[in-house]
Amino acid sequence: MTVADSVAPLARAVLGDQVPVGIMCWDGSRSGPPDAPWQVRINNRRGLRRLLWAPNDLGFARAYVSGDIDIEGDLLAGLDALEEVADPTRGPGVQIDGNTKKALARAALRLGIVGPPPKPPAEEMKPVRGRRHDKARDAAAISHHYDVGNDFYELVLGESMTYSCAYWDQQADDVTAAQFAKCDLVARKLGLTEGMRVLDVGCGWGTFALHAARQYGAHVVGVTLSQEQADYASQRMVDAGVGGLVEIRVQDYRDIGDGPYDAISSIGMAEHVGDVMLATYAADLFALLRPQGRLLNHAISRRPGPPATFSKTSFIDRYVFPDGEILPLATMIEALEGSGFEVRDVESLREHYALTLRAWVRNLEANWDEAVAHSSAGRARVWRLYMAGAALGFEGNRLGINQVLAVKCSDRGRSDMPGTRAELMRSA
Structure with a gap:
């Protein structure tokens, strides 16, 4: 089974059956429509490990900011497409339920990405001491x-x-x-x-x-x-x-x-x-x-x-x-x-x-x-x-x-x- 085959069910669980995004993986495999407005390129296992430890918008952001995941194509057009399948009150983004978490765990074992959480990118704000808004x-x-x-x-x-x-x-x-x-x-x-x-x-x-x-x-x-x-x-x-x-x-x-x-x-x-x-x-x-x-x-x-x-x-x-x-x-x-x-x-x-x-x-x-x-x-x-x-x-x-x-x-x-x-x- 290719990396894309393992990742595709997770994308469908998050975005629905009509995934408006192409997915390309480090082994050369791909899934999703080839003519999608933008493509997500998963460059390495660390990108998926970031999502494993933070299966939400923070994990995706860490993977993208660090370069472990790339977004190719017209970003705004791609987000417009995601808007069509997103929660109308929350907009596009990862929304994880129990079944998705189980699928993520199975994919993690299959892909060999289980491991310690990667260090956040340098651009992430470090925790600040003090009372909020002092x-x-x-x-x-x-x-x-x-x-x-x-x-x-x-x-x-x-x-x-x-x-x-x-x-x-x-x-x-x-x-x-x-x-x-x-x-x-x-x-x-x-x-x-x-x-x-x-x-x-x-x-x-x-x-x-x-x-x-x-x-x-x-x-x-x-x-x-x-x-x-x-x-x-x-x-x-x-x-x-x-x-x-x-x-x-x-x-x-x-x-x-x-x-x-x-x-x-x-x-x-x-x-x-x-x-x-x-x-x-x-x-x-x-x-x-x-x-x-x-x-x-x-x-x-x-x-x-x-x-x-x-x-x-x-x-x-x-x-x-x-x-x-x-x-x-x-x-x-x-x-x-x-x-x-x-x-x-x-x-x-x-x-x-x-x-x-x-x-x-x-x-x-x-x-x-x-x-x-x-x-x-x-x-x-x-x-x-x-x-x-x-x-x-x-x-x-x-x-x-x-x-x-x-x-x-x-x-x-x-x-x-x-x-x-x-x-x-x-x-x-």
Whole structure:
């Protein structure tokens, strides 16, 4: 019996009778449709041993990141095909039941892959001490994800160096234009004008801070926990001639004490806060705003339901966003309102994030060799797999992305906000 013959029943148990993926094995055998959008190449026994010890998305990710398994062909098209046979609430991926585990054990004995668990790839986040979402642990988690080399991120994100959902308006014909359109959308919602004092929480590489200073004449303080981001953003402001208007700090949002600010932007940062700290996050930002000041909170959300448990077998938690937590939109709104904010506008950009992620995947694949040279083959594989999977998550409505505009009313309840959304979008 060939290796492919032994593996094929497992694939059918996981994906159903119509397996939309070709499987190629190290002995030259293969199974599945030869014209499938992509092929999984199992390069050695270690790849299967990884799945034996972790028969879930973590085991598959370890095998792929380490190069023990390759994915050949159009990854997004292949994941689209998997979507057709996947659980509609969970999406594509390995879902192991008792019968599958027994079949896996029999195949393991037949193939001679029983043995100790292989060492995880270097790209996997090592366990971090400390309480979840304390300052030191948050800083370590941020460093794992963002301090992987600015050159690498430039290849993936493009000229804008913006790592959040873009806004694909009618004028945006590529991801760079769409990212600057997003920056302007945020600026208009915040009502930015010359001389305003703006706090950008989780400023990344400084794209919104640069836009607010250069296009609106705002004075901006940007904070991040990533030293590499801060160094890049600070030099970027100098190069753009707005160094006198923008200050970039390596600082936790819980340590900011120089309010009041006229406006606060939080773009793609709240996902790192965590449910247990969400009330603190909202209260701290409320305290930093002047009366009638606005907050724009741009964050990923998940569908309503019981809170997800922190899985030790999660690819995303181990490789991508350690300690990250995606919360329902209602949870975010409740926290903001509970701290004293009045929520004035909510806009979903779900389809926009799918387009953004697909653009990032194209950038990475088009610059693959250079991306590997700037980081590692494993790191590039992590980003390719997670961004492609996330695109499907947004397209399948398992994930959402929302801009929530809130205001700190005066003691008399005055918001100083435009009366209509049309006026709001013209206010700048």
